[in-house]
Structure formats: C-alpha cells, structure tokens
Amino acid sequence: MSVLRVLHLSKAFGGVHAVENVSFEVGEGEFLALIGPNGAGKSTCFNMINGQLAPDAGDIEFAGRSIAGWKPRDIWRLGVGRTFQVAATFGSMTVAENVQMALISHHGEIFRFGAALASRHRDMAIELLEQVGMDRSAARACKELAYGDVKRVELACCAWMSRPQAWRRANATS
C-alpha cells in the first residue's frame, strides 16, 4: 500500500505554473527522489505536501487520508517530517546539542541561551543521531561538518522527531 499519494497536484503563482498535474506514489520503505532543473517546481511540490502552500488542484493522501490544505502542524502530528532546501543548524553548538535543542522545542520546554544543555534529552538525541548515522559526530560543532552531514543532523532534528510510522513501529512495545 502507498504511504503517500500525490494526485494531479497543481500550483500557479500568477502566470507561473510551478507545478502542473503532478502525480506520484511512495510505498512503505521506499525512497523516491524528485529531480529536475532549477525552477522545475520541486520545492513548491514539497511545500504543498507539508502544508506550507495549499494546492490549486489535486489531492495529497497520507496513509489513505486526504491531507491537502491541512496546516503544517497538523501534518507534522501525523508523523510527516521534512527538511528544508537550505539546511540550518546552530554552527557553534555540537551535533548532539542541536538535536537536544530541537527536542526541547518539540516538548514545548523553555531554554535560556547560555544555560548548559547538559543531559537534557541527551539519550533521545543520541538515538535520533544513530538513525541518521551521525552519533559518532555527536561532540563535533556543526560548523565543522560537511553540508551532507549538516543535512543528516537536520533530518534528525526535523524529520525523525515527528516519529514517522516506521519509527513508531520499531519502538512499539508489545
């Protein structure tokens, strides 16, 4: 069964038809790449899938449910995460601290800059970093990382944090 179905999706900005009648499906455990030249409409497509833009036409189904036009927060709560085109981390903080910061935010907790992060959500941060193969770089400052590794940290912060279904299943207690 498809986890994600994008059906005849379209979006125009004035006379610019950024996305026109795009359809694709992603099955469970499948990796799918969306490729195309600059301005082809890739980001616009992702922005509709995660709710930042409402489609002009078409539908988006996640796990059999239409989510087209939903708010990003509600889509996130379903377990759909995303990263952004330009990866952004706190460069002077370590890899682990970046994920800890994201966890603090995710839990709606308060953090004062200058205060030590110490062990707050540390174990969970390392667990998320393991998922993206960055646990061995936990103590490195993000500014030292190659761009691809920054994207991995962002993936741990943004995507895994919404606890996608595969993650929920893997961590489910029976």
Ligand SMILES: Nc1ncnc2c1ncn2[C@@H]1O[C@H](COP(=O)(O)OP(=O)(O)OP(=O)(O)O)[C@@H](O)[C@H]1O
């Ligand atoms: N908010 C916006 N307002 C007006 N035009 C936009 C907006 N967002 C995107 N566009 C236009 O829509 C088209 C598709 O842009 P989009 O950013 O989706 O392309 P892309 O495939 O992600 O490109 P890139 O490879 O450069 O990231 C472009 O012509 C772009 O200028």
Ligand SMILES: [Mg+2]
């Ligand atoms: Mg883009």
